């Protein structure tokens with residue numbers, strides 16, 4: 001089975017159950033300062049899981065591009081990825097546990113669909129705690145489908161209670177499905193989630209709780225379903241492969257790395273691991289930089305994650321003795337051509353991705369050289385934790401690279417002291433971000449809503465002042481400010497900035513109402529609605545008089561008068577051909 005067939009089967013199946021297929025949202029969450037990336041299909045749907053009406057109805061399904069960095073140390077094994085695709089189906093207060101479980105089972109085992117061997121499947125359910133009951137109901141449903149009791153495990157909150165995606169929001173107990181990837185003749189009678197040969201492929205979450213800021217749980221007014229099936233893992237299982245990197249979702253990428261390194265994937269354990277890490281990390285950064293709401297390498301937030309992934313890939317490239325200058329963008333181009341039919345934004349943003357990767361590689365190779373010189377100056381009787389930390393901090397050397405270099409010289413690194421230094425540093429940055437997240441959450445409602453409306457006005461004003469070539473490249477909103485990236489190649493003059501501020505403030509003064517209507521994508525196209533191509537067949541369009549008309553999922557203020565006074569605090573280059581504005585409301 002190919003990835004294309006698997007995605008299509010999933011959509012076809014859920015269409016027969018009355019679901020609308022919606023497009024994948026951006027990898028960069030808008031208006032959610034608590035999370036860096038979209039980590040699951042439910043993430044962009046949070047407002048709808050909380051009760052807002054979705055334009056496509058109550059039953060939705062899609063394939064969502066996701067980034068998770070919490071398991072980054074596990075990347076290198078056969079099943080973990082930083083970037084992955086999640087197939088998902090949702091009930092927004094419509095069907096619940098019974099249908100969700102029955103349909104999962106039908107899709108997995110029916111000869112018409114995936115036709116997986118029932119004897120090789122196992123499931124887990126929530127064991128219950130003070131906040132939510134033991135899920136006997138799910139067990140009864142599984143049993144009614146013929147699943148043996150010995151193949152059903154009650155697991156704790158850590159495994160079987162999902163969410164929220166950020167720090168607050170919709171969540172609930174879940175039931176996971178596992179497939180035995182070992183020898184089918186040796187499948188154990190009972191299920192044990194410690195055994196790696198049981199691979200988790202799908203998770204049904206019964207979302208009936210809302211986690212609040214004080215960490216307590218309240219029942220939602222509606223019962224939702226949120227499911228997530230890992231495309232890479234399921235594809236491997238369907239093709240009886242014990243390594244996701246052997247599926248077509250990785251094979252061309254690995255082939256390119258083999259070519260660059262002049263080595264074979266299975267030559268040694270170290271080579272396999274290095275190639276997996278390079279393939280995974282470069283695929284992830286290609287998707288992040290190639291997103292329409294692109295993030296580029298930097299030293300903060302999402303940009304830091306991008307930088308770290310790139311540098312780690314370059315380090316492993318060095319381990320594989322890849323000699324080519326600027327090689328990482330060559331791998332990225334394979335990712336683009338493999339995925340462009342499903343994610344056309346990669347093709348649209350390809351030159352940008354290549355350019356960003358080339359710049360970052362050139363930059364790191366400079367500090368890499370300086371760092372290596374610095375390393376050579378260190379005493380030959382061992383490297384202190386502080387020195388290792390300096391290499392890490394100043395020259396971007398991951399500790400593993402320092403250790404590797406030290407090993408070549410036959411000296412040791414004081415890892416304990418390094419860890420202490422790192423921890424000190426991480427605690428500092430965690431405190432800083434905790435502060436930020438807290439303020440982000442304290443008043444997400446009103447302040448971010450205002451800034452979000454201001455972002456629409458800003459885009460419309462920029463197009464009036466600079467021209468219609470201005471399109472949004474990305475935006476990020478915290479309670480304090482909005483950050484807005486857009487295509488434009490020159491620095492804005494003071495006059496242009498003042499003109500933009502003036503236009504926005506005029507609209508605010510007029511106290512226009514912000515209206516929202518649903519329309520078809522075609523109709524949106526005819527009306528010249530901005531940004532409609534990112535959405536499905538039906539789009540929500542927010543209009544402010546005749547001034548701005550933009551496709552968006554909201555939320556927005558009702559009247560522009562609520563915004564106060566709009567001010568641009570900074571205008572700078574974000575990357576080649578892209579400018580960045582930071583603006584506030586006072």
Ligand code: SER
Nearest residue numbers: 040042203226227228
């Ligand atoms: N949100 C759940 C998960 O990520 C199901 O989609 O596993």
